[in-house]
Amino acid sequence: MLSIVSPLDSIAQSPEHLAVQSQTGCRDSFELLVEHFEKRIFNFLLRLVGNPHDAEDIAQETFVSAYQSLARYNPSCGFSTWLFTIAKRCAVNHLRKVRRDELPPTQNDNAQPEAVDLEDPSVVLEGKDRKHSIWDLARTLPTKQQEALWLHYGEGFSVAETAQIMGTNQIYVKVLLHRGRTRLGKLLGSNPNHQ
Amino acid sequence: MILCWFIQRVLGTASRRNGSISPRIDTHVASCARCRRFQANQNHVIQRLQNEAEIEHPPAPAFLHGKIMSRIARASIEPPRVQHLSQPSWAVAGTIALACFFGILYDWNEKYFSKSGRSVETLARAASQEPPPQAFLPIPPGLAKAPSLHKWTEDLEQPLENELHAVVSDAHNAVLNLAQSFLPNPIEH
DSSP states (O other), X not given: OOOSSOHHHHHTSOHHHHHHHHHTTOXXXXXXXXXXXXXXXXXXXXXXXXXXXXXXXXXXXXHHHHHHTGGGOOTTSOHHHHHHHHHHHHHHHHHHHHHHHHSOXXXXXXXXXXXXXXXXXXXXXXXXXSOOOHHHHHTTSOHHHHHHHIIIIISOOOHHHHHXXXXXXXXXXXXXXXXXXXXXXXXXXXXXXXX | OHHHHHHHHHHHHSOOTTSOSOHHHHHHHHHOHHHHHHHHHHHHHHHHHHHXXXXXXXXXXXXXXXXXXXXXXXXXXXXXXXXXXXSHHHHHHHHHHHHHHHHHHHHHHHXXXXXXXXXXHHHHHHHHHSOOOTTTOOOOGGGOSHHHHHHHHHHHHHHXXXXXXXXXXXXXXXXXXXXXXHSOOOOOO
16 A cells, blocks of 8 residues: 655654554554554553563554554544553453463452562572662552553553553542552562662 | 541642642641651652663564564454545435435325315314314304315415425435435346
8 A cells, every 4th residue: 555654754743643544544654653652562561461472462462453443543532542451451351361261260360460579589689680670569569550550650641541541540540559659668668679 | 647647648649740739738748757758758659660660661572563564464454444424335324314204204294284185174174063262263253164164274274285395395306316316226137
C-alpha cells in the first residue's frame, strides 16, 4: 500500500495522528507505532507476567489485537492508554489461562507471578553487581500495587489513565498508590541495601 | 493524633502535582514533626520511583519488532476500516428504513383517510342520532340531516385531505426514485 507520509516525516507526529493514519490502512504508520511502544509494552508485560518469553508472546498478541481493533480506536483518547489497556487484558487472559492449566484450584488467586525474593541467595549475589533499585523492593508488593506504581511513576500515566488501564476507578488507584508508597517507605527504612 | 492520621491519609491520596493541597494541611504539616517526616518520606519514595524507573526499562527482545510485523503481514490482516455514512452499506440500510417509514405512513393514510368515506359516513350517522355537543361545536340548524352533515364534513376536511394526498404522493415518488437509484438489481439466475 502506498504510504501518504514518509516514515521520517511521521517520527515527529503524535501517536494519535499515526493511529488515525493506520486506521486508513497505512501499515507504515502502524510500524512506527510498534517501534515507539514495543519497549514500553514489553516492560509492562514483563512486570505483569514475570517471564520474558511470555511477555514477548503477549506483546505480539497485543499489537496484533490493536491492529485488528484500530477501527474502534477513538482519536480523542490517548493512544498509549488504549494500547496499554489492550496489553493489560491480554496479560490477564494469559495469566488466567496459565493458572487454569498449571495451578491446582485451591491456589490463592492473589499469588504474585514470580515476585523477586529478596532473601534468595542468587538474588542477593546478583544484586551485588548492580545498584539496588527501589523497583526491586516494589516487586515484593502485591501485584495491583506494583501495577499502579509502575503505570503512574514508571510510565508517567495520570491517575485517571492508570485507572482506565487497570479497569478500576481513580479512588482505588489513589489508595493503591498510597499503600504502595507507604509500604515502600517502610521497606526502605528497614533495608540498608536500598537506602 | 487523629488529626495526624487524617492528614497523612490526605497527603497520601491527594494529587500533589499542583503543589499545595490546602493551607490548613500545610499549616499542620509545618507545625507537626510526625506529619512532616511522613511527607518527606513520601516525597523521597516518589522521587526514587521516578528517577529509577529509567533503569527498569531494559531493551525489548531483538526481533520483537520483526516478529510483530511479520505476524501482521503473515496473517494478511487488514484493519477494519472506519465506516462512514457515504459507504454503500449505510446507504442501503437508510433507504430500507426510509421505505419502511413511508410505507407505514401510506398504509396509515389509506386506512383512515381513504376516499370511500366509510368512517366519515359512520360518524355522520352517529352524529345525526346523538345530540351535538352545543357547548363546543355549534352546528348550523340547516345541517341536521345526515347528507348535509356529510357534505359539510367533507368540505371541512377537503384541504387537509388534499394536503395529505400530496405528501403521500411525494413520498411515494421519492421512495421509488431511491429504490431505482440505489438498490442493487435483482440477481438473474
